[in-house]
Amino acid sequence: MRHSEFCERLSIEHSTLSIWMEQGWVVPAKNDGRGEFHDADVARGLLILDLSETMGVNHEGIDVIMALVDQVHGLRSKIQALTDAIRDQDEQVQRQILQSLERSS
Template sequence: MNENEFRLHLRIETTVLEVWISQGWVVPEVTDQGRNFHDADIARGQLILDLSKSMGVNEPGVDVVMDLVDQLHSLRATLRDLTDAVCRQPPDVQDHILSELTRVESLRRR
């Protein structure tokens, strides 16, 4: 979706979008035709609006939340990669890893 469609969908002004982009809250794909936005950008934009309008979170607060969202997505991707790597191991290695994970979890609960 192009920039105009993105702004219309979220009902925001150009200046608001520029702030979001300068803060790194939304990172559009830049092409020869201009900036393009994806479904994830719409979801991020809706979250920003919910935080700032509905919940009254100020700009520094939105920045913290968006950074935490990015960290969460990064950690989930890393966990997915780790899970894939473990699944490619022989069964005995998988069993050993699962056993160690269970041991570590039990220590953490103490």
Template sequence: MITIEMLCVRLQRVSAAELEGWIERAWIRPEGAPGHYLFEPIDEARARLILELRDDLHINEEALPVVLSLLDQVYAARRHMRRVRDAIEAHADNGLAEQLRQLLQEEQR
């Protein structure tokens, strides 16, 4: 875990005040309280994503919550699909996997 100051050093393109604004908007959810935030690697990755969206892709501040929400939904769907895949693979011997494959192939047509 790292402090807000260390995160600013690592990111180079964001101030502590900006990061605190992102925390207030719940774009980043570090542990701790104001003045004592601790950031996990996932928080740093999220901050890098926000910077990329803002600076490289020129997504404005008003659109960022929508884009972040949609990305969160995509990541959640991917996690759910991995769980479904794992459950299917665990029961592959009973024919369930083959039935689901057929249903998915029909859906793609």
């Protein structure tokens, strides 16, 4: 979706979106040289609105929270890749990995 549709869906001004983009809180994907937003960006926008308007979190706090959200998302992707790699192993290797994990807990 284009910038105008994104702003409309979140009921925000274009100037607010510009601030969010400058802060790196939302980053449109490039498509034919133009920035496009996706549903995940809308979800981020809703979170930013909740943080700033409902909870009164300042910009510095939002910076920290959005960085943590990005880290969690990255970790989830890595865990999924690791899980897929383990599933590709034979059953004996899977058991050894499980036993090793149980020992370390």
